[in-house]
Amino acid sequence: VFDRIDHVGVAVDDLDAALELYRDRLGMREQHRETVGEFGVEAVLLEVGEGHVELLEPTSEDSAVGRFLARNGPGMHHVAYQTADIDAALGQARDAGLRLIDESPRTGIRGSRVAFLHPQATGSVLTELVEPAH
């Protein structure tokens, strides 16, 4: 049901410093930059083959990423799996008894449809399902 690792989400407190690392030192191409209102973040996607590193700087302390940073500091925030049918994937997770954060998909970066599973159901790994925009 999952086609690939879509991205790894990384919480950062300084997007420009993180870009300097990933783009200029590690040599990943900057592909997209967007303020994602639904999640209260400014995000940059860096290209790694067909997948991405997603850098996330909160636009508000009260966002999920803002609270994560306050609690944990910068670091890996979530992993996202790409699916062609997020409704089916979410239904499968629900049927398997997994606790969900999002009962139905929300709008994520680049018009994708996304939903998060609850980390208490996934070994403390915040897990996102992503259906890209068509």
Add this chain to the structure above:
Amino acid sequence: VFDRIDHVGVAVDDLDAALELYRDRLGMREQHRETVGEFGVEAVLLEVGEGHVELLEPTSEDSAVGRFLARNGPGMHHVAYQTADIDAALGQARDAGLRLIDESPRTGIRGSRVAFLHPQATGSVLTELVEPAH
């Protein structure tokens, strides 16, 4: 220089419970299981397209993953990028001034050559380079 996200490494304290989650509930195929002596872990690779989730249960408390679990509990441990030439990738990281854990590659799972960058150089994201066995 990076061809894809090779895997996301997840620290677990119960490999069988984690397998039940990823294989039986999320529907990922179990592809490989190996005790990796160099790293003091029993590891399982689950298939996600051309990438993997790598579940890691320490075989000793004194391993890096054992210490991670004691400090942080279960969760995302590292992200690994695949490269066709780890010597070149490691040289590029060194030339960019990034602090390395491994000055030269070690032998990882399935005979791969792997090297870790220091998380202090990568925004607290433990970052692995992987050249698969040929």
